[in-house]
Amino acid sequence: xxxxxxxxxxxxxxxxxxxxxxxxxxxxxxxxxxxxxxxxxxxxxxxxxxxxxxxxxxxxxxxxxxxxxxxxxxxxxxxxxxxxxxxxxxxxxxxxxx
Ligand code: SF4
Numbered sequence: 001x002x003x004x005x006x007x008x009x010x011x012x013x014x015x016x017x018x019x020x021x022x023x024x025x026x027x028x029x030x031x032x033x034x035x036x037x038x039x040x041x042x043x044x045x046x047x048x049x050x051x052x053x054x055x056x057x058x059x060x061x062x063x064x065x066x067x068x069x070x071x072x073x074x075x076x077x078x079x080x081x082x083x084x085x086x087x088x089x090x091x092x093x094x095x096x097x098x
Pocket of ligand 1: 021022023059060061062063065066067068069072077089090091092
């Protein structure tokens with residue numbers, strides 16, 4: 001969830017391998033592990049979190065997303081199924097066929 005919006009629904013066991021939403025992926029990239037390679041840079045999520053009381057029109061993650069497009073500033077993406085038991089709300093993804 002991001003600011004009260006469901007952005008991705010996926011089984012926990014598939015999270016690391018199959019998560020696709022930019023926010024989910026950014027969260028996965030921010031996990032610390034004592035066995036991690038600390039020579040690799042630790043990624044942070046750029047931008048400011050908007051007030052939940054004054055969300056922008058469109059996608060609530062737009063101000064922090066490196067993939068933001070024009071449509072993201074106009075339409076809040078609907079949660080769609082991109083594969084069985086995997087739903088995402090992001091304009092980068094279209095509903096799978098069949
Ligand atoms: S809808 Fe647009 S701004 Fe929102 S997460 Fe997807 S690409 Fe980023």
